[in-house]
Amino acid sequence: MKIAIGVEYHGGWFQGWQSQPNRQGVQDHLEAALAQIAGTQVRLHAAGRTDAGVHALMQVAHFETTAARPLQAWVRGTNAHLPPWVRVRWAHPVADDFHARFSARARSYQYVLYNHAVAPATQHGRVGWYHRPLLLPFMQQAAACLLGEHDFSAFRASECQAKTPVRTMVTADVSQQGLFFIFSFKANAFLQHQIRNMVGALVYVGQEKLSVEGFADLLQQQNRTLSPPTFMPDGLYFTGVQYDAHWQLPDCDQSWQG
Known part of the structure; x- marks a missing residue:
């Protein structure tokens, strides 16, 4: 069986x-x-x-x-x-x-980022950390550029072995819970380091080192060498998998609760 x-x-x-x-x-x-x-x-x-x-x-x-x-x-x-x-x-x-x-029809991830001048102690290893203030509206606008079908080469690890860099993003959102920013993504599949690379670029947008338009240009240029560095893995969570209903699987979708 x-x-x-x-x-x-x-x-x-x-x-x-x-x-x-x-x-x-x-x-x-x-x-x-x-x-x-x-x-x-x-x-x-x-x-x-x-x-x-x-x-x-x-x-x-x-x-x-x-x-x-x-x-x-x-x-x-x-x-x-x-x-x-x-x-x-x-x-x-x-x-x-x-x-x-x-x-699997789709996969979901969340990246949890602690935004404070001092790194967390009790959340060490469980969340990412960035020390400078971030602007949520700019990151939300930039994340919206990721929706739909794109060539995500700009956010693809050099050692990625996927046959194609084209993916379809159905969710790309940034929200805030106190000192935590939650980056939520859902797509048919993801490339190696894609989410950590997207988060790194979105953090640049949040601190105004990169404009929303510049973020959109990065995606279109499809050149990883032009994008910001890969973000730390600590805050990344695989949160669920979407399957057709006829498989009758239990709840396959979770979300970070802090």
Whole structure:
């Protein structure tokens, strides 16, 4: 049978989602824990890969197994074999043609930025930080330029292996909660470091080092070397995956609550 799982993790404890030679990827820990319940090796396939330091409020993955177990065994049993900074939130049986990555219609991320002269202590590793005041209206106007289908080469990592830089952005918004700015993005897919690069450029706009028009020009020029530096991974959260309703998966969309 094929089982889909929803996963939450603190990315600061891992070297990204993908399996690593030193077994310090999120995937490594989950596969080892699931194998304890299945009684045999398990291979996970995820909706998207996250880099080192990037968190997930709702990552979705699937695996195949011949082991018949209650769904709660895949949740509570697996969690009993995991470190406290990663948790399976739910498990759900899916049809053979489901694929966590290829069945996904869209993916959502949020970047949480603490804006204060002094870096946070209790939120260290969980949020990004910028020390100078930022202007929300300018960042909101610039973010709106990202909506629709674009070539996002201006915000693509040089080592990105995606076949095409064209993506369709359906949500690009900036909001404020006290000292926190929340950058929200939803697209059919994302390029490597795309969100951290977009946030870096939007922060330039927020401190008036780059105009809204200049931000729009960056997008059109499609040249990564002209864009601001990549922002830190600490505040980036994979918040959800959109699937067609017929898969009947539990809630696959979360948001940062502070």
